[in-house]
Each structure stands twice: as C-alpha cells, then as structure tokens.
Amino acid sequence: MTDWKSVEAADCAVPADRHMDDLVRELSRALADPDPQVRDGAPYTVLATWIARGTIAASRRLELGDEMAARFTDPRVEARTFAPLVLDMLVEAGDFKPGWVDAFERWYPVERDLRGHDERLGWLHAVAHGADLLAGFGCHPRVAPVRMLDLAAARLMVPTDHVYDQLEDDRLARSIARVLTRTDLSERDAVRWLDPIADRFGAARISTPVPAHLSNCLRTLRLLYILADRGVRPAGELPAQPLHHRDAVKSALAAALDRIVRR
DSSP: OOHHHHHHHHHTTTTTTSOOOOOOOOHHHHOOSSSSHHHHHHHHHHHHHHHHTTTSSSHHHHHHHHHHHHTTTTHHHHHHHHHHHHHHHHHTOOOOOHHHHHHHHHHGGGGOOOOSETTTTTOOOOHHHHHHHHHHTTTTSSSSSSHHHHHHHHHSSSSOOOOSSSHHHHHHHHHHHHHTTTTTOOHHHHHHTTHHHHHHHHHOOOOOOOOOOHHHHHHHHHHHHHHHHHHHSSTTTTBBBTTTHHHHHHHHHHHHHHHHTTT
C-alpha cells in the first residue's frame, strides 16, 4: 500500500519503485473508499496533481474516465459522488469521451442520497460535485450547452425530502451560470430550460413547511439571478464573465420566481 501522505509531501513525485498503472489503480480505489480520510485526503490531492501535470499517460487517463463513468451505478454513495470530481479533473485537463456525458446524464437527476456531509462517510455532496462536472461538460465545445441546462432543471425538479444544507444551491447556481456564458447559445435556448420549472411553480400549492425540492429550486434560482446580474467567476479571483443573453435570462428567472410568489 502506497504512503500517499509521503507522496503528497514530496510534491507528488512519482514513487520510483512503482509502475504508474498500479499507482493509478490504487488511487482509483482510494477515491471510492468509505473512509473519508482516504477518499478525500492525500490520494485526492495526488491524483488531481498528476492529472493536471500530465503525469498519467493520456490513454490511462481515458481508462480512468471510463472507470469513473461506470462508477455512477456503484451501490455505494461515496463511490458515486466522487466519480464526478475525477471526471471533472480529466475534462479540465483536456480529456473527453461522449460516453462520460451519457453516464453522468443518467445518474445526476436520479441520485437520491443528497446529503452534503455524513459523520461516518464524510463529504458526499452529490449535488455539488455533480454541479462541478455539469459546468465542465457545459463549457466543453463537444457538448451542447442546452443539454446541461436541461439536466440542471431535471435535477432541481426531482422531489426530495432533503433541503440543501452545505451550499449545494450555490454550487449548482454557479455551474448553471458558467454554462450560460457560452456565446453559441441562442437567446431561446438560454431561457427555455426554465419553462418546466416555471410551470411547476405555477402549479404548486405551497404549504408550510415549504417542500424541500421547491425550497432548493427557489434558492438556486435566486442566486442565479444575482450571477446573471453581476457575472460569474470561473475560478479564484478571475474577472467575472457576463452571461450570454444576460437580460433575457434575468427576465425569465424573474418570471419563473414570480409564478410561485403570487400564491
């Protein structure tokens, strides 16, 4: 078993006595480990660094992506919810397969375990981790942006008893905003994904307490309105990028939110 903390401390230098394929297999297993200290610790940092640096060969990265895509059907929630993080690393590094998008699209709206954090398993964060990958795919030139916008709407409309409690609404809103910076989006496509949400709001008979999925959706869209107004920062302190068709998006968001406020 590799001492990944030592590898991390050595600036992620590749251990001289190990074959890279074996190391990647070990890292892949670690990113699905039920122990959060393993899954979300040094192995995560090392894998992210090796992918970003191109330390892992391109062919092996594609195999790793296939492993992560298959992991969306794993019976263990911690395996499913860390798969999008690894795929997002790969996509950001320039790797891509259409099948990864298909697998993600099948998983994201049907995942039922939406806990942000569990005392035993640590971070799970299905919505937030999925949102990161949604942005990665949504900004990729080989993925139609409207496909990811529709997927975000589907995730928001699925009934659940879980109220987002670890800033999942923030992560999802920012990811949607990033997709909406695509300059190849038509004005109609930039707002059409909101139609089923507005229809759901218009048909909703709100009682107290407010149903969890409606609360999640409302808070996500309210933040998205702010991002449409101010722009979204892809990372760090980079200048905010404006949303394409900003005014149309703001108008459509306001109209959708107003459907529920009037009741």
